[in-house]
Amino acid sequence: MTNPLFDLTGQTALVTGASRGLGQIFARALANSGADLILTSRNRDDLTSFVAEIEAMGRKATPLALDVRDQGSIERMAAEAEAACGQIHILVNNAGCNVRKPALDVTWDDWNLILDTNLRGSFFVAQQMARRMVPHGYGRIVNVGSVTSVFGYAGLAPYGASRGGIRQLTMSLADDWGKHGITVNCLAPGWFHTKQNTVLYQNEQWVEYLKDRIPVKRPGEPRDLEGAVVFLASESSRYITGQTLLVDGGISTGAMRATV
Numbered sequence: 001m002t003n004p005l006f007d008l009t010g011q012t013a014l015v016t017g018a019s020r021g022l023g024q025i026f027a028r029a030l031a032n033s034g035a036d037l038i039l040t041s042r043n044r045d046d047l048t049s050f051v052a053e054i055e056a057m058g059r060k061a062t063p064l065a066l067d068v069r070d071q072g073s074i075e076r077m078a079a080e081a082e083a084a085c086g087q088i089h090i091l092v093n094n095a096g097c098n099v100r101k102p103a104l105d106v107t108w109d110d111w112n113l114i115l116d117t118n119l120r121g122s123f124f125v126a127q128q129m130a131r132r133m134v135p136h137g138y139g140r141i142v143n144v145g146s147v148t149s150v151f152g153y154a155g156l157a158p159y160g161a162s163r164g165g166i167r168q169l170t171m172s173l174a175d176d177w178g179k180h181g182i183t184v185n186c187l188a189p190g191w192f193h194t195k196q197n198t199v200l201y202q203n204e205q206w207v208e209y210l211k212d213r214i215p216v217k218r219p220g221e222p223r224d225l226e227g228a229v230v231f232l233a234s235e236s237s238r239y240i241t242g243q244t245l246l247v248d249g250g251i252s253t254g255a256m257r258a259t260v
C-alpha cells in the first residue's frame with residue numbers, strides 16, 4: 001500500500017527534457033508513485049518510446065514540443081499542456097545543457113546557450129506553470145540544480161553560474177509563490193552518467209578520481225534520485241520550500257583528504 005504522503009495518484013506532473021537522461025528517471029519515479037505525465041523534448045518524436053513505456057505502466061503520458069530558449073515555444077507548450085490535462089500539480093524543471101571548457105576559452109555563444117537554457121528557460125517555464133497553479137492554490141515546483149549550485153569547478157564556469165542561479169531563483173520563487181500554496185525547491189544531483197557527460201565516464205582514470213572524491217565511493221545511479229523527486233513533488237514536503245536538496249553521495253561535503 002502506498003503511503004498517502006508519497007502518493008501522486010490523480011495528479012499530473014510536467015517533466016521538461018524527458019527524451020533521455022535524468023528527465024526520464026524523474027518521470028519514471030513520479031509515474032511509479034501514481035502521477036500522469038506531460039513530457040517534453042525539442043523534438044516530440046524523440047519521446048515516442050518513453051511515452052509507450054509510461055503508458056505500459058498504466059499512466060497517461062502526453063508528449064509536447066518545447067524549446068526552453070524560445071519564449072513562444074514555452075507559451076505554446078503551457079497552453080497545450082493545460083488544454084490536454086487541465087490542472088498541472090507538479091513541474092520538474094529538468095531541461096538543461098552544458099559546455100565543458102576552460103574559462104579562458106568560453107565564447108559569448110557558449111555563455112548564452114547555457115544561461116538561456118538552464119536559467120532563463122527554467123524561470124519562464126516555472127512562471128507559465130505557476131500562473132496556472134495559482135488559481136488552484138496548489139503546486140510543487142522542482143528545479144533541477146547541481147552540485148555546482150553550491151560548489152565551483154574548473155571547466156564549468158557558465159554552467160556553475162546557471163546552477164548557482166537556479167538555487168537563488170528557487171529561494172526567490174518560494175517566497176513569491178508560497179502564499180499561493182506553491183512550494184519551490186531545488187533538487188541538486190551530484191555526478192550521474194548521462195549523454196551530457198559521457199566523455200568523462202569513458203576515461204577510467206577520471207572515474208577512479210571521481211569515486212575517490214565521493215564519500216560513498218561511487219557515482220550516482222538512477223534509483224538514488226527517485227525518492228528525492230517524489231518527496232519534493234508530493235504532500236510529504238508540504239512545509240519545505242526554497243531549499244536545495246543535494247543528492248550527491250556526499251561530494252558537496254568538500255570531500256578533501258585532510259590526513260596523509
Ligand SMILES: NC(=O)c1ccc[n+]([C@@H]2O[C@H](COP(=O)([O-])OP(=O)(O)OC[C@H]3O[C@@H](n4cnc5c(N)ncnc54)[C@H](OP(=O)(O)O)[C@@H]3O)[C@@H](O)[C@H]2O)c1
Pocket residue numbers: 016017018019020021022023040041042043046066067068069094095096097098117144145146147188189190191192193194195196197
Ligand atoms: N547528469 C548529471 O550528472 C547531472 C548532474 C546535475 C545536474 N544535471 C542536470 O540535469 C538535467 C538533465 O541532465 P542529463 O544529464 O539528463 O542531460 P541530457 O542527457 O543531455 O538531457 C538533457 C535534456 O534536456 C533537454 N534540453 C536540452 N536543451 C533544451 C532546450 N533548449 N529546450 C528544451 N529542452 C532541452 C534535452 O531534450 P531534447 O534534446 O530532446 O530537446 C534532454 O532531454 C540538466 O539540466 C543537467 O544540467 C545533470
